[in-house]
Amino acid sequence: MYLQRKIDVYLKEWKQDEHRRPLIVKGARQIGKTESIRKFAEENYKHVVEINFVEEPKYKMITSDGYGVQNIIKNISRLDPDKHFDPGSTLLFFDELQDFPEITTALKFFSMDGKYDVICSGSLLGINYRRIESNSVGYKQDFEMHSLDFEEFLWARGYGDDFVEDMLDHMKKLKAFSEVMMKICSELFIDYCILGGMPAVIRDYIEKGTFEGSLQTQRQLLADYEEDIRKYAEGMDQTRILNVFSHIPVQLARDNKKFQISKVASGARFKDYRGCIEWLKDAGVVNTCYCLHFPELPLKGNYDDTKLKLYFADSGLLVAMLDEEAQDDLRENKNLGVYKGSLYENVAAEALSKSGYGLYYFKKENSTLEEDFFIRTSSELIPLEVKAVNGRAKSLQTLIASDRYPDIKYGIKLVMGNIGYSGKIFTFPHFCCFLLKRYLKSVSLMEIVEKEG
Incomplete structure (x- = not known):
């Protein structure tokens, strides 16, 4: 197949x-x-x-x-x-x-x-x-090339380009999806979150029609990645790279998802592990998301390369590293449990990276102001917040309303909910993330904001 x-x-x-x-x-x-x-x-x-x-x-x-x-x-x-x-x-x-x-x-x-x-x-x-x-x-x-993105997953499930174009059309018109469409897309997206995008995993899932064997395949892929580290990394770096790799799920599950080297090993210092992070990035295993000095354009060069978040390049690797109880709940009940925040954020980072975006976040010192991601058009900086549920986005509202951030005029929120717009915030379901780049190329957010008020 x-x-x-x-x-x-x-x-x-x-x-x-x-x-x-x-x-x-x-x-x-x-x-x-x-x-x-x-x-x-x-x-x-x-x-x-x-x-x-x-x-x-x-x-x-x-x-x-x-x-x-x-x-x-x-x-x-x-x-x-x-x-x-x-x-x-x-x-x-x-x-x-x-x-x-x-x-x-x-x-x-x-x-x-x-x-x-x-x-x-x-x-x-x-x-x-x-x-x-x-x-x-x-x-x-x-x-x-990357593992399958959500669009390729939809193709594998038999949904054609017309289905994706209909999703994009709803985004352009800020038209809420029907109850049936929401149910279909949400269920497909949860399956994708659990499986990831590795072809071997997707193929088994399509052929069997169940999650049977998916965890074993994911864990074998995980073992293969670890074997690559042992084979291609040199000397002491092997142990350090494996330590960084194994600590990603733990640190993503925390409220503060910044990757802290001090948590990897006793006495660990960033300068000793910088090369390990670069190795995993260059190997295509992880995506790095850097902390902006200040949320303004340009993005390149405007970040602190010692402050970062690490996401798996394929969310299936994250799922494969979760504990046994979480595995059972995921596959039997499609319940993401306490990991839903980190998994949704990892899938969003994966979708943005596969779309060609660099990954950046912002955390203001001595403040609760923090934003998950930033994307840009030719002249605008757009903060992007990933919410496990459709709740308030206080940081997003602050960035939009404050005169301190002139490059930010509106924002985007990804939620477990439908399409909407309010207070210069565009809300889309998580499953629309892969379409954001196409969406921003096809509409003017400024015109929509002026029209909607």
Whole structure:
């Protein structure tokens, strides 16, 4: 069972571009990179030469005579005479690039030669990406892939583009969803929160129609991520990275979700753990949300990189790390319990990151003023608050009303409730978060505020 992915459209557009360059598909492990590339390759090329540098380490010798196209093709043919190379109809697919990043030096020559299309893929590429970048700068394209977002989950459940467009239309018109629509979307979203977006988990869920086996699959993925840390991280950093990784759920469950290194280990200092956080971020395992110095534009450079929150890049990892009692309640009763605040916030961070937003929050010193996230348009800064229920948003109201924050004119609140608008605050259900970027591109919030008063 193949799951439709957003990369499918990108790969088709890449193939149609007569000036296409070798493509590097980046992303965390087991998010579906290889499966999507294989499907595209089978449908669009007469010959596909796939090389996996983990499963077939012998192919690391193909650059022994240099990085020229003919030298590499000659050496591949020596190792496997059955591989065919027809100019114009052959794709070379180098998988598990993290185990042999040296091959990227050849991308310049494949790009200049132009006879063969090349796609590279691998997990943990962020760890070695400076090296990859220097080897192939100007002669490649990059695509960042993630686990399934909520839209892709809807596709997997059989809901088409018209369903998503209807959701967006309701947002544009600030028109409340019907009771039936709310029930359908809310139930789908709760399922997505519990499962996360890893293809193996989603596929089992679709095929079985239940949560049977989902926890075991999530925990195996969790074990695989931990094994990657042991395999690819160096020295003492392995223990520190694993400690940071294991403490994320605990710290997200607290009211103050700021990640505190002092809670990770006795005597731990941020400067000793900064690299561990960067490692997890570069590996695509976590999303970092930085504290703004002040809620104003621009956002880049306007934050304290020592004050941050850590969210899992896929919420399924968070769910897999919860205690047994919570697991039973989640799957049997779809009750998020005491974890609903942290889970909703993690899913929102995940949706924003997958939409291309950087993650920022604000906490005013010696004050209760705190805001979960900020997103922006070309000229406006929009605070975003994630509520477990549809309650008051005191900090959001303060930011909008105060003259101290001139870049903020209105805000957005994500709740367990319907669409609404009041006091310059736009309210949307949690399940609409993945549409916020499209929504902000299609409407003028200022015009709506002036019209609604």
